[in-house]
Amino acid sequence: MNKLAPLLALMLFPSSLAATYTVVRGDTLWGIAQRSGTTVADLRAANGLNTDALEVGQVLQLPGAAATPAATSAPTVASLSGVQVQTPARVKEGDPFVLRLSGDNASRVRVRFPSELNEDVRRPNEWLSPVQIGGAWVVLGRVVLGQTAPVRYELELDGVSAGGQFPVGPLGQPVQNLNMPASIAAVLQDPGRAAETAAVEKAYELRTPPAWTEPFAQAIAGGRRSSGFGQPRRETAGAKINYHYGMDYSAPKGTRVQAVNLGRVVLAATYPVRGGLVVIDHGAGLLSLYFHLSKIDVSVGQSVSRGQKVGEVGSTGYSTGPHLHLEMRLRGEAVDPARWVDQRLPQ
Ligand SMILES: [Zn+2]
Incomplete structure (x- = not known):
């Protein structure tokens, strides 16, 4: 699927502008070099550094920016000693994706996505350790809806960094006007909404070891897809655009809803x-969420198996008719549920 190429992170670029940068928490010399279109060697030279250690607040002279990696469209591939990484050639808005790590040191690498620093995402640029799924060491990534800048990734092992990037394409869906009736839109003003938001945000913080070993299943049998993932839409005429963070399946009230894979129930209650x-x-930071249920058959703390019944389709909450809204969230951000069906990992 992807070809491995030699390390590109230390290519030399000619200087074209001078600037300074103030170090913030979590910065590495490599990350600063990558973001400013220069190299670690040039950063060291420009600042007389003989160590890679940085201090918060330290001001660095940026020796120059030039043909930055962001200007290219082909994926770049990084490598470190004893580690190879395989990335997707290309992803699109709302995609989950997988970095596959191989080699003797694959399990010891840390990975983060510096491009998230420019995005509205939860815990941007978080250091991630590979998890073993289906016999491979992987790091899961996500592209948020509405964002089409290239994904940049950074690998770190024993103080040495490398990285690369790959392009992101648009979903290209037209904006839909929902024209929700005022009686239903009123739930958005419900005073209980703050507690609801807090409960799901707390779940988004979970980073437990991966539980699943089998491919993901459908949440509902025979449901008709009534609204697709990632649809940009306005609740009422003139309102700002929101994205549809899940997949809707139209089905009669009482239709069986099942767990898409092995896991543990972390929320099971009715919210506005x-x-x-x-x-x-x-x-591995991955949640599945089942909305608008008329009946809930599981309780918090319970382990569920793939295909186990968790509840029944309903039209509770912000809904105009019986349907299941299924969401998949990776480290808190919505990713396309269809990309998991019949797969252990998104391909
Ligand atoms: Zn929905």
């Missing part, structure tokens, strides 16, 4: 917007 809600933690 999501209605009857079940949230399952699958580990």
Whole structure:
């Protein structure tokens, strides 16, 4: 699927502008070099550094920026001693994706995504350790809806960094006007909404070990897809654009809803917007969420197996008719549920 290429992170670029940068918490020399279109060697030379250690507040002279990696469209591939990484050639808005790590040191690498620093995402640029799924060491990534800048990744092992990037394409869906009736839109003003938001945000913070070993299943049998993932839409005429963070399946009230994979129930209650809600933690920062249920069959703390019934379709919360809204969230950000079906990992 992807070809491995030699390290590109230390290519030399000619200087074209001078600037300074003030170090913030979590910065590395490599990351600063990558973001400013220069190299670690040039940064060291420009600042007389003989160590890679940085201090918060330290001001660095940036020796120059030039043909930055962001200007290219082809994926670049990084390598470190004893580690190879395989990335997708290309992703699109709302995609989950997988960095596959191989080599003797694959399990010891740390990975982060510096491009997230420019995005509205939860815990941007978080250091991630590979997890073993299906016999491979992987790091899961996500592209948020509405964002099409290239994904940049950084690998770190024993103080040495490398990195690369790959392009992101648009979903290209037209904006839909929902024209929700005022009686239903009123739930968005419900005073109970703050507690609902806090409960799901807490679930988004979970970073438990991956629980699943089998491919993901459908959440509902025979449901008709009524609204696709990532649809940009306005609740009422003239309102700002929101994205549809899940996949809707139209089905009669009482239709069986099942867990898409092995996991542990972390929320099971009825809320103003999501209605009857079940949230399952699958580990590795991945949650599945089942909205608008008329009946809930599981409780918090319970382990569920792939295909186990978790509840029944309903129209509770912010909903105009019986349907299941299924979301998959990776470290808190919505990713396309269809990319997991019949897969252990998104391809
Ligand atoms: Zn929906």
